[in-house]
Amino acid sequence: MQLFSVFDNDAHIEMAISTLEKEGIKKESIYAIPLDKRMEERKLFDSLHTSDGTSLIDIGAALATAFAVAGTSIGFELAWGPIWWGLIAAFIGFVLGFVIRLFTEKVIKKRKRLLKGKKPEVILIIDCKEEQGELVENILWEHLALGVGKVE
Numbered sequence: 001m002q003l004f005s006v007f008d009n010d011a012h013i014e015m016a017i018s019t020l021e022k023e024g025i026k027k028e029s030i031y032a033i034p035l036d037k038r039m040e041e042r043k044l045f046d047s048l049h050t051s052d053g054t055s056l057i058d059i060g061a062a063l064a065t066a067f068a069v070a071g072t073s074i075g076f077e078l079a080w081g082p083i084w085w086g087l088i089a090a091f092i093g094f095v096l097g098f099v100i101r102l103f104t105e106k107v108i109k110k111r112k113r114l115l116k117g118k119k120p121e122v123i124l125i126i127d128c129k130e131e132q133g134e135l136v137e138n139i140l141w142e143h144l145a146l147g148v149g150k151v152e
Contacts, residue, residue, distance in 0.1 A: 001133045001152050003126045005145040009034060013122055016143035020126065023135060029127040037120040054105065060097030067093025121146065 007013040017030055071089020075082035124145075128136050133150060140148050 001128055001130050001150060003128065003133065003136050003140065003148060003150045005124045005126075005140045005148045007122050007124060007143075007145055009120055009122050012144045013124060016124070016140055016145070019139050019143065020136060023132075023139065025126060025128055025132065025136065031125040033123045033125070035120045035123065056098060056101045056105070057094075058097075059101045060094040063093035063097035064090040065093070067096075 007016070013032065017032070020030060021027060068086045068090035071092075072082045072086035074089075075085030078085055124140070126136055126140075130152070133152075137148055137150065
């Protein structure tokens with residue numbers, strides 16, 4: 001029987017391994033595989049197949065609407081008229097909103113992601129006998145495993 005579990009990379013995995021060894025699981029039957037941390041930065045622009053759930057144009061659309069209304073009303077006084085000044089103001093508002101959103105995603109949220117400092121997880125694989133399966137599973141849960149699965 002094989003048990004698979006995922007742990008945060010901290011002292012709990014070491015305690016789980018030492019408890020398993022005390023309960024009679026051989027050191028050769030315990031495999032710990034650390035997962036690599038993502039080194040490349042996440043893509044800011046979505047593709048057709050993937051999306052991260054954030055929109056870069058939401059503030060731009062709101063500012064484009066507000067600026068278009070203001071530009072149209074001011075355009076009655078100016079030479080090109082309300083339609084052209086409404087379109088020009090809408091474009092300026094959209095670009096300004098897009099730049100604001102781009103700045104918040106690239107600078108402010110990146111700083112928050114770096115401060116979190118999430119450590120990569122470790123996969124723990126244990127080969128054991130059928131009779132030891134439930135004991136091993138309980139030990140893994142007691143030592144704060146994020147998830148446990150078994151293959152018989």
